[in-house]
Amino acid sequence: MSLRSAINAMCRDCICDPLDAGSAAQQIGCCVSTDCPLHSVRPITTTAIPVRLLDGYHIALEQLDTRARGLVKLDAVTSESGQIGHFQSIETIPEGELCSVTGNAEGEG
Numbered sequence: 001m002s003l004r005s006a007i008n009a010m011c012r013d014c015i016c017d018p019l020d021a022g023s024a025a026q027q028i029g030c031c032v033s034t035d036c037p038l039h040s041v042r043p044i045t046t047t048a049i050p051v052r053l054l055d056g057y058h059i060a061l062e063q064l065d066t067r068a069r070g071l072v073k074l075d076a077v078t079s080e081s082g083q084i085g086h087f088q089s090i091e092t093i094p095e096g097e098l099c100s101v102t103g104n105a106e107g108e109g
Contacts, residue, residue, distance in 0.1 A: 029068045048073040
């Protein structure tokens with residue numbers, strides 16, 4: 001495996017969520033983990049990042065690095081229903097289902 005392939009695979013494994021909105025390229029582009037040693041060499045493609053995707057990720061434009069900031073577009077297209085299923089922010093998940101996301105059973109604290 002080449003170094004580039006290893007970096008690409010690490011980034012996909014770290015940040016990509018097929019149930020979340022946006023493509024894998026958009027999710028990697030929106031990575032704001034600047035303390036990661038691979039952040040400056042993460043794969044950035046020409047896939048546009050819609051502003052509404054940043055809103056969904058709760059990321060401000062200023063948090064993105066220069067490479068990703070150049071991809072942000074007002075009218076860009078994304079998979080709003082995620083790569084597999086419908087995108088839900090944690091705020092929209094019914095409380096009874098939240099335990100499967102947080103790892104706590106309902107009623108446990």
